Amino acid sequence: EAQVTQNPRYLITVTGKKLTVTCSQNMNHEYMSWYRQDPGLGLRQIYYSMNVEVTDKGDVPEGYKVSRKEKRNFPLILESPSPNQTSLYFCASSLRYSGGDNTGELFFGEGSRLTVL
Amino acid sequence: DAKTTQPNSMESNEEEPVHLPCNHSTISGTDYIHWYRQLPSQGPEYVIHGLTSNVNNRMASLAIAEDRKSSTLILHRATLRDAAVYYCILRIGAQKLVFGQGTRLTINP
Numbered sequence: 302e303a304q305v306t307q308n309p310r311y312l313i314t315v316t317g318k319k320l321t322v323t324c325s326q327n328m329n330h331e332y333m334s335w336y337r338q339d340p341g342l343g344l345r346q347i348y349y350s351m352n353v354e355v356t357d358k359g360d361v362p363e364g365y366k367v368s369r370k371e372k373r374n375f376p377l378i379l380e381s382p383s384p385n386q387t388s389l390y391f392c393a394s395s396l397r398y399s400g401g402d403n404t405g406e407l408f409f410g411e412g413s414r415l416t417v418l
Numbered sequence: 419d420a421k422t423t424q425p426n427s428m429e430s431n432e433e434e435p436v437h438l439p440c441n442h443s444t445i446s447g448t449d450y451i452h453w454y455r456q457l458p459s460q461g462p463e464y465v466i467h468g469l470t471s472n473v474n475n476r477m478a479s480l481a482i483a484e485d486r487k488s489s490t491l492i493l494h495r496a497t498l499r500d501a502a503v504y505y506c507i508l509r510i511g512a513q514k515l516v517f518g519q520g521t522r523l524t525i526n527p
Contacts, residue, residue: 332512343519346515407462409462411459412459
């Protein structure tokens with residue numbers, strides 16, 4: 302089954318304790334990205350990757366790191382989490398998008414709810 | 419900056435058509451208009467997309483204004499399973515998606 306898998310789904314942590322949210326896709330997609338979803342602010346892009354070893358900042362990258370060493374994995378790293386990073390996080394992937402008939406349909410994971418105390 | 423504006427909520431009855439509007443007055447000529455929906459406790463899922471012409475698929479239709487400053491997602495016969503938050507999104511190039519605030523659609527039996 303084609304899917305994007307995130308772990309953990311739920312996490313409560315404390316300020317400053319490094320954590321990693323993993324994301325894996327089994328569709329051989331080139332493009333992967335991370336979003337955070339907050340009430341009243343909708344979904345905002347954190348980082349994206351066009352392919353292996355190619356990453357770039359989205360709209361809200363501060364406090365986050367990513368890596369893309371393998372095509373299927375795109376972990377989100379919070380080196381020193383703070384309470385303002387409490388949010389619902391989504392990973393998504395798609396084929397390389399070229400517009401037109403290539404929809405570049407994004408497949409989203411089920412989300413990871415992170416609470417930083 | 420590109421942005422989309424949607425009503426916060428809409429309500430409709432089962433088996434009736436639903437028209438979900440979206441304004442994107444700052445859209446550029448190469449930005450694609452995408453729609454996704456998010457069911458409770460799930461990630462967003464793709465619904466439809468278009469550039470200039472109206473589009474139809476098995477889930478919905480997308481009507482795009484001639485000046486492209488607005489679009490409407492049309493669900494032809496709403497079911498209870500269509501209750502969700504619907505997002506109008508601009509896809510800017512290959513990598514950037516700008517999400518609107520979304521419209522929470524309620525379907526009455």
